[in-house]
Amino acid sequence: MKNTFGTALTLTLYGESHGPAVGAVLDGLPPGLPVDEASIARRLARRRPSGPDATARREPDPFQLLSGVFRGHTTGTPLCINIPNTDTRSADYLPDRPRPSHADYAAHVKYCGHQDYRGGGHFSGRLTAPIVAAGAILLDALAARGVRIGTHILRCGGVPDRPFAAPPRDLANDLDALDAAPFPALSPDAPAQMTAAILAAKADRDSVGGVTQTAILGLPPGLGEPWFDSLESLLAHALFSLGGIKGIEFGDGFALADLRGSQANDPLCTDGRAVVTTTNHAGGINGGLSNGMPILFQCAVKPTATIPRPQPTIDLRTLQNATIAAAGRHDPAIVRRLPPCIDALTALVIADLLFQRPPSPTLP
Amino acid sequence: MKNTFGTALTLTLYGESHGPAVGAVLDGLPPGLPVDEASIARRLARRRPSGPDATARREPDPFQLLSGVFRGHTTGTPLCINIPNTDTRSADYLPDRPRPSHADYAAHVKYCGHQDYRGGGHFSGRLTAPIVAAGAILLDALAARGVRIGTHILRCGGVPDRPFAAPPRDLANDLDALDAAPFPALSPDAPAQMTAAILAAKADRDSVGGVTQTAILGLPPGLGEPWFDSLESLLAHALFSLGGIKGIEFGDGFALADLRGSQANDPLCTDGRAVVTTTNHAGGINGGLSNGMPILFQCAVKPTATIPRPQPTIDLRTLQNATIAAAGRHDPAIVRRLPPCIDALTALVIADLLFQRPPSPTLP
Amino acid sequence: MKNTFGTALTLTLYGESHGPAVGAVLDGLPPGLPVDEASIARRLARRRPSGPDATARREPDPFQLLSGVFRGHTTGTPLCINIPNTDTRSADYLPDRPRPSHADYAAHVKYCGHQDYRGGGHFSGRLTAPIVAAGAILLDALAARGVRIGTHILRCGGVPDRPFAAPPRDLANDLDALDAAPFPALSPDAPAQMTAAILAAKADRDSVGGVTQTAILGLPPGLGEPWFDSLESLLAHALFSLGGIKGIEFGDGFALADLRGSQANDPLCTDGRAVVTTTNHAGGINGGLSNGMPILFQCAVKPTATIPRPQPTIDLRTLQNATIAAAGRHDPAIVRRLPPCIDALTALVIADLLFQRPPSPTLP
């Protein structure tokens, strides 16, 4: 379905980086959810580049809710979020020299040269703005049902953060701390050290990658479907839409490959009130279904592909070898901006499973 | 869509481990593809447990093509592959004691106790048999168009295999070697050493995990869609349907997180005939689209959850703590059986993108 | 989606008239629904040709439930119904002479000659058997929730039946009567007169068409979606899959075109307990949503295309004009067999809207 994702709750994305606008249509929302514009603005601000480590492009993100909201609540009909593009500098992009490890060349072939190449066009990270705006509505609605989602940077430019706490109560505290923190990290020293690593790369006209970790707290057991709509399948599908993500692992992920079953299995027990597991190597998912424990996953984020250094490429007109040095404004660490995007897409998957419109309405 | 996957080409899965049959319906095939029953049988045999390291359950997999095939070719209408279950021992399963790190508990909650719990029911690895059978038809059809897919075990029980060769010509030789090899590994010593590691775990009444590596050779650039149907999204969606897979990374994956952009980017150049990249850190995918280089990805496979050792669990009737020691026949290393399943699901994603039915037919 | 229909509840169809089997996979069922094999057999018997007015082909329809049923109830996983083909006479079909007004010629072009042409192949009315079997499970489940569906022949071979009674209570009696009646008509004289008209056509080596009327009783208001998933859209989509149906109208349908708004509108009022309309010209649907009144629609069914008379056609090998006279066994009135098929597809649409799997399961 290309630019539409979801089953009962769908998000349809549109827009190009240097066109009139970017936006999204969110359909399948239950009626009567509060729509808090301040909350949307707050999450958009978290996604926006800021500080010395970020791109110089200013994106005020003056979003418009074109439909689906009435008297501050969702109507249950499609909600369109439109974000006009304002501050664009198209001359920065060389149409004929594709940037290495960017979509430029593959998009040129796919669209037979008709794509809007300016700033990556439809492939631009700018398209994550409407994703984050839509996610804000969903995250608020999930929180009202006791489901919380948060993402921190587990590693960036060689600097580690501590992982999420395992006990659900401590994990809830971690999520509280992330909500309040200006930098998405849990250790007190991580923000300064990661920022330093990013600035060092920027000074070298280079970029850095990283790893994120996400937690979902408060899911009931049994969410997800066997086989093709496993919870891992749905989350991975949504998250790999972010161009910088090149790997996803759930629970202990790749480390599980080197364990034995007796080490990797999570014993079941009852704490008197609920069935829990004493460890959570599986990241809260068994056989594609949530098991009631916190969902945990990590994403590998590659370093920003667009760097100011000269790099070998080809000239699409002459098909000769050539060189490109990016002149545009780019983040030296896209991992720094991804946590709100990951939260939003995670919320979309979870809300799609949890918020299905009540099937047999009756007069209130 | 639960048990159906794909857009133009769809696979619908049905069956339980100890019910009458497992099977799949493959719809959207172009008419006129050869259907080679020997090829299906050969791939099913590769998936089937064998040797001293495998489960003792014998599954002769006498598949039936119930529809969609006429005179040895696809008709273009739905192709149903049905595989009756024969050798089942239901008494091996304790309905009231869910196996740790298996779908048992979550499925019990999800289906309100109505699921067929015998042998994992619909969550059983036995459901991969129709996936492999369907994949055999697709792999043959892709090969006829110059697209080849192969998977080896890159690591198992602590034993490494060498990775795929990088140059496409050498990679083609690796795929040839895998086709002929009884054990899915590239290094000469890996089969014996991995088998020894698996048998050692079995002797300990335990199990081992591993990592697989998959290559797709011969794809044109431009396959995949921006955002939600990125090639990574589609492949990850399909592959995370296999319960044992807990992580997927493309190209250098998690290792990219620790590189700088200048190290991770793949420079573009022309070799006189085609546009290529001089390295392939991205695993052949940029911005969600194939770039013409080989596609490479790794999957983390957890150790088999079902082990003969006693493990803590709960009793679903009494909701008291209890113990389970699996008595059934289980592979001590599911990674050993996954390569044909991964190949089949990969073929499904690629064929869905490549083989769309010609849109405007004309009289032949 | 070709041979799959539905959103939360999907039916996937497979099979050819003269291949090994026909069947369907029903996915998305709630767990715990009773599966009554006698009820399935009874509905299949209603679809089966019988009596002097029907085709001579005997189809005992020995259906197999291959998956998704455990201890007499649905498991919540895909339910596969397989019906082996037994009594086939392939020599009756001339592969090179397409029957006028049948799918033969268009299918030949579409599938480039690879289709299984025997007996219409995948286009055969035999494929309605698994539809009826799947529908039986759904109709029983709907009835348990107070939703009833029934279809009678409103007109056949020039013979009229009386329409459904308008008051819901009388309509319920009509549905009771239809359940018990061997011939799907409401007037006492209609069965004999319609049978006579069918036999007269048969004696002329010809066929007749007709009109059916369907009622859905017990739906709450608000089912359906605005625009593309209007209740009319979904029902029409499902029903036009039956090859013989060439028209559908809801409520007064085409007769509304000649009324004024003041005549066609259904005034709203309250009967003290519920909001009702004093007339039902709209057939229970406004703006694509159910309004709480009975849903009523009529289908136009063309006369059976396959008739024993010689008819002009072409020879596909020589592309010269030719003649065909059908030698196979065919019903002179497919309208006679359609009511159970229409009920089943109607149940599929309604159950898809009503029975969506509970979204947030909790431990029972």
Place this chain on the structure above:
Amino acid sequence: MKNTFGTALTLTLYGESHGPAVGAVLDGLPPGLPVDEASIARRLARRRPSGPDATARREPDPFQLLSGVFRGHTTGTPLCINIPNTDTRSADYLPDRPRPSHADYAAHVKYCGHQDYRGGGHFSGRLTAPIVAAGAILLDALAARGVRIGTHILRCGGVPDRPFAAPPRDLANDLDALDAAPFPALSPDAPAQMTAAILAAKADRDSVGGVTQTAILGLPPGLGEPWFDSLESLLAHALFSLGGIKGIEFGDGFALADLRGSQANDPLCTDGRAVVTTTNHAGGINGGLSNGMPILFQCAVKPTATIPRPQPTIDLRTLQNATIAAAGRHDPAIVRRLPPCIDALTALVIADLLFQRPPSPTLP
């Protein structure tokens, strides 16, 4: 999928009659199609009410192409058409008194009172403006491939038009004439007589219904799918999204019910160059597939539900009986405005089948 329709080519609709905007996202377009803004404006003007027989609401429809267009051509990425709402008079609508035979009451129940009730909200005919705009791009693209679509009013307020000419060459002339005509009718007298009938109803503070007839010329044989994606299923699904349509019939439709097979069948023959049928009772579709003949279908359009006469209804607050007399500006004959909407939705279905993005792109 609620407000999204299509498989490879999808249209997603958003907006409310009195909200900020209405619009649509069209995804799956091939890259490089010309986008002619004058053509879009021309089709929007045809949909817009005008003349003494129409609503007094002026809708200048200043559409914005927010994405997916670059240098006058489609890029191949989602194309968003946004149409701001300007001339709205919300006070005309009584929120607590649902209009008979309108979506008001059912929507109130479905959305638990959260729907935007002003002017019908999301159910308003105003939502057809973005449908018509999207359709304009598709109709131009189809015409460039030799596929033409046109709709006229076959009957309105008791006044008949002549049906489309049967011979394809004459039908092409009819489509030419419709393109040029200010009123969508074929007979010279129909426009004046139909307008008089509409004005007579308006003078009576009432409304009239009608029947439309649509032709598709130039389709190759074999388009459509067996069973659930039959051409009839897809067209009916799309067209029943228009609230005023209450019936659809293909070819001779309901009249076929009274014919015998020997009368209804369309004999096949060859005219030396192509296979044709000597009659076209089936409306160009057999077994759900196009057969190469012109596609013909009729839609029954009910009279406009909103009329100025007082009508019985209920008060949603008190649940007591009440009266409503519409004060808003409404067309006394929605059939007058439907032909461009029907053309657009027909183009969406046909383009979805014909214009699928080329599956294996190669460097141009």
